[in-house]
Amino acid sequence: xxxxxxxxxxxxxxxxxxxxxxxxxxxxxxxxxxxxxxxxxxxxxxxxxxxxxxxxxxxxxxxxxxxxxxxxxxxxxxxxxxxxxxxxxxxxxxxxxxxxxxxxxxxxxxxxxxxxxxxxxxxxxxxxxxxxxxxxxxxxxxxxxxxxxxxxxxxxxxxxxxxxxxxxxxxxxxxxxxxxxxxxxxxxxxxxxxxxxxxxxxxxxxxxxxxxxxxxxxxxxxxxxxxxxxxxxxxxxxxxxxxxxxxxxxxxxxxxxxxxxxxxxxxxxxxxxxxxxxxxxxxxxxxxxxxxxxxxxxxxxxxxxxxxxxxxxxxxxxxxxxxxxxxxxxxxxxxxxxxxxxxxxxxxxxxxxxxxxxxxxxxxxxxxxxxxxxxxxxxxxxxxxxxxxxxxxxxxxxxxxxxxxxxxxxxxxxxxxxxxxxxxxxxxxxxxxxxxxxxxxxxxxxxxxxxxxxxxxxxxxxxxxxxxxxxxxxxxxxxxxxxxxxxxxxxxxxxxxxxxxxxxxxxxxxxxxxxxxxxxxxxxxxxxxxxxxxxxxxxxxxxxxxxxxxxxxxxxxxxx
Numbered sequence: 001x002x003x004x005x006x007x008x009x010x011x012x013x014x015x016x017x018x019x020x021x022x023x024x025x026x027x028x029x030x031x032x033x034x035x036x037x038x039x040x041x042x043x044x045x046x047x048x049x050x051x052x053x054x055x056x057x058x059x060x061x062x063x064x065x066x067x068x069x070x071x072x073x074x075x076x077x078x079x080x081x082x083x084x085x086x087x088x089x090x091x092x093x094x095x096x097x098x099x100x101x102x103x104x105x106x107x108x109x110x111x112x113x114x115x116x117x118x119x120x121x122x123x124x125x126x127x128x129x130x131x132x133x134x135x136x137x138x139x140x141x142x143x144x145x146x147x148x149x150x151x152x153x154x155x156x157x158x159x160x161x162x163x164x165x166x167x168x169x170x171x172x173x174x175x176x177x178x179x180x181x182x183x184x185x186x187x188x189x190x191x192x193x194x195x196x197x198x199x200x201x202x203x204x205x206x207x208x209x210x211x212x213x214x215x216x217x218x219x220x221x222x223x224x225x226x227x228x229x230x231x232x233x234x235x236x237x238x239x240x241x242x243x244x245x246x247x248x249x250x251x252x253x254x255x256x257x258x259x260x261x262x263x264x265x266x267x268x269x270x271x272x273x274x275x276x277x278x279x280x281x282x283x284x285x286x287x288x289x290x291x292x293x294x295x296x297x298x299x300x301x302x303x304x305x306x307x308x309x310x311x312x313x314x315x316x317x318x319x320x321x322x323x324x325x326x327x328x329x330x331x332x333x334x335x336x337x338x339x340x341x342x343x344x345x346x347x348x349x350x351x352x353x354x355x356x357x358x359x360x361x362x363x364x365x366x367x368x369x370x371x372x373x374x375x376x377x378x379x380x381x382x383x384x385x386x387x388x389x390x391x392x393x394x395x396x397x398x399x400x401x402x403x404x405x406x407x408x409x410x411x412x413x414x415x416x417x418x419x420x421x422x423x424x425x426x427x428x429x430x431x432x433x434x435x436x437x438x439x440x441x442x443x444x445x446x447x448x449x450x451x452x453x454x455x456x457x458x459x460x461x462x463x464x465x466x467x468x469x470x471x472x473x474x475x476x477x478x479x480x481x482x483x484x485x486x487x488x489x490x491x492x493x494x495x496x497x498x499x500x501x502x503x504x505x506x507x508x509x510x511x512x513x514x515x516x517x518x519x520x521x522x523x524x525x526x527x528x529x530x531x532x533x534x535x536x537x538x539x540x541x542x543x544x545x546x547x548x549x550x551x552x553x554x555x556x557x558x559x560x
């Protein structure tokens with residue numbers, strides 16, 4: 001039935017081009033292109049123009065000339081793109097497509113989201129993972145209203161406007177002459193402002209990231225080129241010398257991958273609101289000066305399990321090299337990935353895994369607001385452990401504090417901090433309401449981690465165990481007008497990179513590894529990062545391999 005409906009209402013570019021062409025406004029193809037490019041340059045680049053206005057006085061003659069130069073560059077490049085690709089029947093569909101894409105990009109630019117290669121990769125990963133819940137959360141009423149004003153209304157004009165038909169040669173000459181005129185204007189304005197333009201552009205390189213649709217298109221092209229280059233890299237097997245060497249009791253480790261949690265909202269780290277009332281009563285170590293590898297899940301999660309340090313890391317390199325799970329399997333330690341998030345981002349490709357969100361049970365007591373709450377990850381944990389003999393590492397990938405709909409990340413019973421924002425558009429809520437909703441997610445994370453620790457404590461007679469929690473990245477909550485995450489690392493505020501890392505060890509494991517309290521807490525205040533995780537986990541299982549670096553093991557007592 002869906003196929004029949006799709007064929008019945010299939011897209012017809014010829015009809016779209018001809019619809020409304022009998023009456024009304026009449027424009028040449030070049031004129032329609034210039035009009036659309038001008039609209040996009042002015043209407044969909046508010047973040048760029050406002051940032052430019054903060055950095056120079058646009059009311060002066062020099063400032064006005066500088067702004068006019070940028071306008072000609074943005075409008076000219078956009079028009080060039082349309083002039084080359086917007087041929088005949090493709091013209092209107094292309095213009096309409098970019099009106100909607102530019103409007104969407106402008107909406108997120110206005111709240112501090114940058115569409116660089118990592119953000120584009122995140123978007124593609126969301127599509128690949130069929131993560132409809134995350135995509136639907138972004139379709140807020142404010143976004144739909146923005147798309148109506150800046151996407152649909154101008155698109156209706158384009159549909160109804162009459163495009164004057166021209167012969168192929170005449171149309172080609174018109175397009176070429178338009179391109180020559182645009183190029184001439186750009187050259188003149190650039191030459192007049194060349195000295196200051198080069199200096200300003202060098203000192204304000206971040207401004208280019210707000211240019212729509214040029215920067216998102218550039219990021220997409222760059223990602224395609226990078227992905228193609230990465231595909232040529234052969235897979236490199238490392239850690240083949242790995243071997244487990246402890247002779248004591250069985251060891252069970254639980255690695256909890258947090259989502260969008262920031263360290264400064266954990267009361268364990270000094271946050272004034274009691275967001276960790278349960279963990280504060282446990283014998284845990286919180287690393288208060290911990291930093292993420294990246295600012296997005298697609299980038300950080302593979303990095304957390306990679307032996308490449310942040311300065312050498314890239315998702316492409318990590319994808320073509322053995323990760324921690326591979327090395328542990330080589331050492332005879334069974335691994336299992338359990339996911340309540342979008343996916344493992346390639347980390348669990350060669351190990352057993354389970355994606356809970358792909359087939360949810362609405363009757364589950366942990367089904368909340370159309371998805372599972374993170375407590376579902378603890379269901380059946382006993383059987384997961386018992387079905388695997390010997391040492392085992394289970395990775396639990398949580399939904400944690402994933403925005404923008406923070407209120408969906410915790411059951412109603414954890415809505416302790418009020419008033420809490422219950423909107424997928426946090427920038428439309430008060431600052432206090434956004435913070436309260438986010439803090440409620442941390443409160444629920446506290447509950448889940450405490451429940452996991454109690455689970456392990458109850459089984460101390462069966463095996464030695466540990467829990468290691470680390471968030472993939474942080475989150476901006478409206479500071480300086482920035483929301484969500486994903487900014488380039490060089491521009492990202494601490495809110496997006498300062499993360500919680502927490503460890504808990506059973507008494508049996510501390511004794512087996514001969515770890516005094518001074519060793520377990522040696523790195524608590526030192527600067528640590530995702531780079532420490534793989535070496536700490538190798539140390540937990542006493543894996544002997546040339547890959548292991550004792551100086552990066554959080555529990556080796558090497559920090560000062």
